[in-house]
Amino acid sequence: MxxxxxxxxxxxxxxxxxxxxxxxxxxxxxxxxxxxxxxxxxxxxxxxxxxxxxxxxxxxxxxxxxxxxxxxxxxxxxxxxxxxxxxxxxxxxxxxxxxxxxxxxxxxxxxxxxxxxxxxxxxxxxxxxxxxxxxxxxxxxxxxxxxxxxxxxxxxxxxxxxxxxxxxxxxxxxxxxxxxxxxxxxxxxxxxxxxxxxxxxxxxxxxGHGDLRIRQTDPDKFEVGVNVAVTPGKIVEQNDVCQLIQYTPTTETVLKRPLLIVPPWINKYYILDLNQEKSFIRWAVDQGHTVFVISWINPDEKQAQKSFEHYMRDGILNSLERIRKTTQQSTVNTIGYCVGGTLLAATLAYLARIGEEDRISSATFLTTQVDFTHAGDLKVFVDEEQIEILEHRMGQKGYLDGSKMATAFNMLRSNDLIWPYVVNNYLRGKDPFPFDLLYWNADSTRMPAANHSYYLRNCYHKNALAEGEMELAGEKLDLSEIQIPVYNLATKEDHIAPAKSVFKGCGCFGGPVEYVLSGSGHIAGVVNPPSKEKYQYWTGNKPEGSLDDWMQNASETAGSWWPHWQKWITSQDDNRVKARKPGARRTKILEDAPGSYVKVRI
Known part of the structure; x- marks a missing residue:
């Protein structure tokens, strides 16, 4: 009826x-x-x-x-x-x-x-x-x-x-x-x-081992390395913090500068490699980049004391050294996504402070906050009382369960990411639609106690990175000492790294900053291949004053921001060399991409 x-x-x-x-x-x-x-x-x-x-x-x-x-x-x-x-x-x-x-x-x-x-x-x-x-x-x-x-x-x-x-x-x-x-x-x-x-x-x-883990998609329809995270490549470096993936070239020549991508450790890297059609990694390889991606470990109690500094040294700095050895290039282009971008910014400030800023030639930040003044609803979870509760719980296991972070992120949009699935799954009795993005969203990771505590206190609670008060590896960091070109992408409907927050962060850097605002949100605004012809992006003058003022004179362009970024990258240096295959310069290949670390589930 x-x-x-x-x-x-x-x-x-x-x-x-x-x-x-x-x-x-x-x-x-x-x-x-x-x-x-x-x-x-x-x-x-x-x-x-x-x-x-x-x-x-x-x-x-x-x-x-x-x-x-x-x-x-x-x-x-x-x-x-x-x-x-x-x-x-x-x-x-x-x-x-x-x-x-x-x-x-x-x-x-x-x-x-x-x-x-x-x-x-x-x-x-x-x-x-x-x-x-x-x-x-x-x-x-x-x-x-x-x-x-x-x-x-x-x-x-x-x-x-x-x-x-x-x-x-x-x-x-x-x-x-x-x-x-x-x-x-x-x-x-x-x-x-x-x-x-x-x-x-x-x-x-x-x-969920006693807690409700709401399924947002059919988990049996996807498998990492089979129909998600399938761009060909090799694991060329590994330690107890991350694996480093080098992707197989698809062009005869490549840009001389390699590209290192630093994804967030709060989720897995393959958001940038969901499938061939949506994969930013595959697209970058096809544009002639020698792409390296950090795949963070899904930590347990053995990584409890792995700190922000460990993630910088054993993650970014160690990867830079491996890239130098295998490509014979002493400088690279970099991309940092979300909290991976925050770590990248801190690393850039550290390198500038110790006189090694030339190891990285350009930095692209995707929905990244370095100034947390306008950090949005996630700040609800961060005050002294709540951090102490969290630290006590992490101290019992040595890590924070990934499900806890996933729940916090879902609560930011509970009418989209919680209640529709409660109604669909448990009241209507229907299986959720298979969707690779939501499969990735549910494939959450744990956070080491030392690293997560440091991040919450120094970024969300104290805003120490923007204030020039963050200390890392014995150095006090100053983002204004970062003089390299920066491409700073925000997304208009972002609930995790609000566009206003990303815009304010532009003023922290000492060099030229290209601020770009993409349509849609934290994920869809980033993972937006040109072939889809979806959304739009805005470019404009130097990011000064307020975001509203900047938008008054910004130019809107239909479609994906990816080609705009490619032009920006090649404007820095478009010299090309013969394509580099994984395993060059006696680099030991450990296993095929996507590697074993990304396959560890909680």
């Missing part, structure tokens, strides 16, 4: 009560399996039983908002009156509609809100009423946080984030009885969707 039936309420009536009763017993059985999957690791001491510290932090923060409003009775009454006035307006509007009168909605979702696209959210008075009451309440709660002007900025930021998470979780679209589409599917299938959904829930809790 559909919403076009003569009596629209018929679509919410069971087709077969007997089958529904049978399915209820299966739902209960699968629910028991889900509960067992949750309890078993905790009974064995293999999973944390708490989460109380995080809950306490949420309660404490929201209590500060409540205290602001309650300590002034007139202010509290005004806030309550505003809420109930909104409720009464919605109720009166609904009564008019039920009487057959025309009545415009009191509150409506934004055009970008995908939760309420089903026609019944508007056409059915019951669901429309629930929707409006929810929107009225969530908007009111957000306004309470914004209006608590006596709170410090960080507390207000945290409170706003927590309120949004609670609001997103409580959306009527997440519950069967208040979501018309879910209710129709449940009634028409006599609950078979919930049988499958509860089965998937039990599987995902078991896969």
């Amino acid at each position: 559909t919403g076009e039936d003569t009596n629209p309420m018929l679509q919410y009536i069971l087709n077969n009560p007997e089958e529904f009763a049978k399915n209820l017993s299966e739902i209960a059985e699968n629910g028991g399996k889900a509960l067992a999957a949750y309890l078993e690791p905790r009974e064995k001491g293999e999973a944390a039983t708490g989460g109380t510290e995080e809950l306490n932090a949420v309660v404490k923060t929201l209590a500060e908002v409540g205290n602001y409003w309650m300590k002034d009775p007139s202010r509290a009454i005004e806030a309550q009156t505003k809420l109930w006035s909104g409720y009464m307006n919605i109720w009166n509007s609904t009564l008019k509609r039920m009487a057959g009168e025309d009545s415009e909605p009191i509150v409506a979702p934004s055009n970008a809100d995908k939760r309420f696209k089903d026609s019944q959210w508007d056409d059915n008075n019951f669901f429309d009423f629930i929707k409006q009451m929810y929107l009225q309440t969530s908007n009111w709660a957000e306004e309470l946080v914004e209006g608590a002007d006596e709170l410090d900025d960080h507390t207000r930021h945290k409170a706003g984030f927590y309120v949004k998470q609670i609001s997103n979780a409580m959306s009527p679209s997440n519950f069967i009885l208040t979501n018309p589409e879910l209710l129709r599917e449940t009634m028409s299938s006599n609950g078979s969707n919930l049988v499958k959904g509860m089965k998937l829930l039990a599987e995902d809790i078991k896969a």
Whole structure:
């Protein structure tokens, strides 16, 4: 049945009560399996039983908002009156509609809100009423946080984030009885969707070793080295921090300067090599670059004491030395992506301080922050109290579980990366669509305790790199000493490295900076091959003043930023030499790309 039936309420009536009763017993059985999957690791001491510290932090923060409003009775009454006035307006509007009168909605979702696209959210008075009451309440709660002007900025930021998470979780679209589409599917299938959904829930809790690991794609459809991370190459260096991949050339001649890519260690490098069509690595090889990529280890307790300095020395500096030996080139072009770019910037400042800045000729930063003043919602998780909690937990194992970081990133866009999959998987009982990008997103990595603690404290908490206060390998770093050309790419909808934050970081460098703003977000704005003809990018004057002012005079170009970057790189040096194959200059080949490190899963 559909919403076009003569009596629209018929679509919410069971087709077969007997089958529904049978399915209820299966739902209960699968629910028991889900509960067992949750309890078993905790009974064995293999999973944390708490989460109380995080809950306490949420309660404490929201209590500060409540205290602001309650300590002034007139202010509290005004806030309550505003809420109930909104409720009464919605109720009166609904009564008019039920009487057959025309009545415009009191509150409506934004055009970008995908939760309420089903026609019944508007056409059915019951669901429309629930929707409006929810929107009225969530908007009111957000306004309470914004209006608590006596709170410090960080507390207000945290409170706003927590309120949004609670609001997103409580959306009527997440519950069967208040979501018309879910209710129709449940009634028409006599609950078979919930049988499958509860089965998937039990599987995902078991896969998360007692914690729910929401599947965002079908993990059986992808395999690293088989249909993702397939660009041909060899492992030419390895230590207990990373492997170094050299890719096989596809052109007869190559640019004289090799290219070293430093990916983030928070996720795996193959975001830049998802498949031949999307692979930036493959595209760069085809443009004539001798491409080297660092593949970071997926650490365990043995890497607990591996620090930011270790990642610089054993990662970037050791890779530079191997590249010099195998290519006979003393200087390289570099790319750093996200936190890999932050490490690259720190390394550049270190090399400048010790007089070895000529080892790197140019630096490209992809969605990289060096100044964390405007670091966005991730700053919610970083204050002294929360860092101490995190350090205590990392001290128990020597690392931070990758699932914890993955959850934090997903929470930044919970209405895109959490709740749609909860609804699809566990309430609709459908397998998620196979998608290589989401497979990569779920293939998370652990973080060594020493490195992660240093990064959080010195970057997010103290902003020490931008302030010239970061010390690394005995040297105090100054980004203004970096004089080489910089290509600084931001993405317009980035929720991890906001465009405003990347723009502000441009002013930290001492040399020429080309600021480029790409359409879309942290991943899609970067992984945007020219063949797709998607999105756009903006270029403009020297990145000074504010981003809004810069945008006023920026030029928009349709398509991918990749060719623009290639022109920028070759403008530095376009000399070419005979193509270099992995294994030259007696370089020992350890194994085929993508190597073994990237295949280690948590």
